[in-house]
Amino acid sequence: MQKLAIKGGRKLSGTIMISGSKNATLPILASTILTNKKVTITNVPIVKDVETMVNLLKSIGSKIKLDKKEKIVEVLNNNIVKTFAPYNLLKTMRAGVLVLGSLLGKYRVAKVSLPGGCAWGPRPIDYHLTAFETLGAKVTLRSGYIVTKGNLKAHVIKFPQPSVGATGNIIMAACQAEGISEIFNAACEPEVINLANMLRSMGALIEGDGTKTIRINGVSNLNGADHTIIPDRIEAGTFMIAGAITGGEIELIGCQPCHLSTVINTMRQAGVIVEETERDSCVIRAPHEIQACNIITKEYPGFATDMQAQFMALMTQAHGTSFITETIFESRFLHASEMIRMGANIKIEGNQATIFGKTNLTGANVIASDLRASASLVLAGLVATGETIIDRVYHLDRGYERIEHKLKTLGAKIIRGSK
DSSP: OEEEEEEEOOOOOEEEEEEEEHHHHHHHHHHHGGGGEEEEEEEEOOHHHHHHHHHHHHTTTTTEEEEETEEEEEOOSOOOOEEEEEEHTTTTTTTGGGHHHHHHHHHHHEEEEOOOOSSSSSOOOOOHHHHHHHOOOEEEEEEEEEEOOOOOOOOOOOOOSSSHHHHHHHHHHHHTTTSEEEEESOOOOOOHHHHHHHHHTOOEEEEEETTTEEEOOOOOOOOOOEEEEOBBHHHHHHHHHHHTTTEEEEESSSSGGGGGGGHHHHHHHOOOEEEETTTTTTEEEEEOOBOOOEEEEEETTTTTTGHHHHHHHHHHTSSSSEEEOSSSSSSHHHHHHHHHHHHHHEETTTTTTEEOOOOOBBBBBEEEHEEEEEEEEEEHHHHSSSEEEEEEEEHHHHSSSHHHHEEEEEOOEEEEEEE
């Protein structure tokens, strides 16, 4: 099993290019099912989840080419594809369920395995399935599979709370439904806007993306398109913290600071200097002392739950006591116990973590429980004394493109192996 070995205590400095967004790429790849014309997608991150989605599309009959060097995917579905997505391709990736909306919207029938992914807390897809039923589909769960069928008709969808995955899935399903559908309490994330922009370029009639109310006027057919993936705001935020926690200075190229306004504002509260040099770049400079501050994870534009673990690592090096309240997902503090093994002083009570800083972290053998927990342990390892060995780094490969290579270019001492 692959592991990362990190020798900490080195200031990181230099320039890195931020990759395309994994969370934007996956629904956009799923949306190619909706058209029988060629779709070309650029700035695609070469990460495991994207490769899994590409293999999933191949398995159902898509003609698909992934150019890893140029980071381009070309997809053509000029033949009818299978409407069955098997367990072996969805067991490691929760986002595989996004093909459900496209298959149901295009072919009026789909059988898709219940999703897998990161091992933290229950994350039901009830919002997706209830919304499909509202649009007129019959939904049943059978032997670990979601089976849906029915001619979709426009309707009003009201989510109890915003869900990025459910919002994207229902947008795709409604694109070719008869009439005008409305989604209330929709997710406002940049990844939803990127998906809507892609679908509009294919001829879909979508309004209101980026707000709580989205309207989709169903059309009979969609065309091909050329589309560019937005930068990965979570990767950018992770490298911002890498610069701050190591006392260094990093320039991020190809990020969009406007997508990270809440994270940037919070880091500034902690004393970190963030200079937005261009529309798509910024410079991070570590302060003399990191100051404790509090966060509460919320839907966009609030503090992203996907940045919570990384911020916890930063707060172990802050002067004072900080509080992190997780409101999006249950059981998303699994990384805290591993940081405690490294010397962090963290107390967990329900959905709140209290971090007592500053603590001197020491390298240790730790286990990554999920994608963002993996990143947080890398950050902790970068500032720890001695060597940190991180096991189960396949989680990292699902969402970070060549993270150890990027860190090495900034001066980190990090190697991958199986020792």
